[in-house]
Amino acid sequence: xxxxxxxxxxxxxxRDALLWIELLLRQFPELLGELxxxxxxxxxxxxxxxxxSAPAGRTHAEREEALRVEQLHGLTPSGPTTAPxxxxxxxxxxxxxxxxxxxxxxxxxxxxxxxxxxxxxxxxLLRVAALLxxxxxxxxxxxxIRDEARRMARRCTRALGAAEPVVRVRGRCPWCGSVxxxxxxxxxxxxxxxxxxxxxxxDCDCRTDPAHRHxxxxxxxARLASESGGDLTELTGxxxxxxxxxxxx
Numbered sequence: 001x002x003x004x005x006x007x008x009x010x011x012x013x014x015r016d017a018l019l020w021i022e023l024l025l026r027q028f029p030e031l032l033g034e035l036x037x038x039x040x041x042x043x044x045x046x047x048x049x050x051x052x053s054a055p056a057g058r059t060h061a062e063r064e065e066a067l068r069v070e071q072l073h074g075l076t077p078s079g080p081t082t083a084p085x086x087x088x089x090x091x092x093x094x095x096x097x098x099x100x101x102x103x104x105x106x107x108x109x110x111x112x113x114x115x116x117x118x119x120x121x122x123x124x125l126l127r128v129a130a131l132l133x134x135x136x137x138x139x140x141x142x143x144x145i146r147d148e149a150r151r152m153a154r155r156c157t158r159a160l161g162a163a164e165p166v167v168r169v170r171g172r173c174p175w176c177g178s179v180x181x182x183x184x185x186x187x188x189x190x191x192x193x194x195x196x197x198x199x200x201x202x203d204c205d206c207r208t209d210p211a212h213r214h215x216x217x218x219x220x221x222a223r224l225a226s227e228s229g230g231d232l233t234e235l236t237g238x239x240x241x242x243x244x245x246x247x248x249x
Contacts, residue, residue: 013142014132020149021129027156028096028121034089034160092159096152100124103148107131110141154186167238171230175199175214181228183238190216190224190235 104124108116111134116127128145135141158164167183169190176197183190191213198207198214205212216224218239225232 011136013139013146014136017142017146017149018129018132020146020153021125024096024149024153024156025122025125027153027160031089031093031096031156031159034086035093089159092155095155097121099148099152100128103145104128107135107141107145110138111135169230169235169238171225171228171235173197173214174224174227181224181230183235185239187215188218188239190221190239 100121101124104116104127107128108114108131111131113131116124119127128149132142132145135145165185167185169181169183171181172179173181173192173194176192176194178192178194178197180192180194180197181190182193193213195210201207201214204214206214221235221239222232224230225235
């Protein structure tokens with residue numbers, strides 16, 4: 001007999017997948033809007049006051065053309081009124097667009113459904129979300145959907161300039177003794193953020209690179225909790241990269 005706890009554990013990846021997809025659906029249009037600066041930027045030519053409605057129409061068309069050309073050919077369209085694309089934004093758009101196509105096709109293939117028709121990113125994401133009920137019978141597929149949706153949502157968030165989530169954890173750094181341990185859920189790591197901290201590991205770049213911070217990955221958390229005087233349960237919980245935490249930010 002399946003217990004309620006087991007059902008909740010089974011359903012959690014699907015719920016997280018849906019939340020990450022919803023987050024991506026909200027943020028991806030913002031990313032498209034970042035593809036080119038506004039018509040009032042310094043790179044745009046002065047508008048003709050006698051044709052007040054024309055600039056807005058041209059700008060919208062230019063943005064669509066810039067996105068279409070860049071996605072198809074990786075090129076920035078030329079012309080005196082076309083604003084330059086920002087590479088980190090266009091790279092993120094390409095990565096997410098390709099990732100959504102691959103995810104949509106992989107889900108249909110795994111569920112033995114006909115190959116999905118071509119569609120825009122939002123429509124494909126909604127299609128994947130609608131199939132989460134069927135995918136729930138396949139834990140590997142559900143986890144894959146969640147992981148890919150999370151990866152793409154994180155990529156979108158970074159491209160939009162949002163700060164990476166950081167959680168302060170109890171305990172002192174075993175190397176410098178400072179209360180400077182921080183959990184980074186997106187990296188599944190704990191770092192010492194003290195700029196002066198240096199460990200004795202020969203392979204750790206914190207000894208030679210001032211910008212590098214010593215990090216503990218999941219396999220080292222139990223030892224870190226013991227040596228820092230922290231709590232392993234709190235530390236593990238702080239590094240969970242859940243969709244619910246992201247939505248509440």
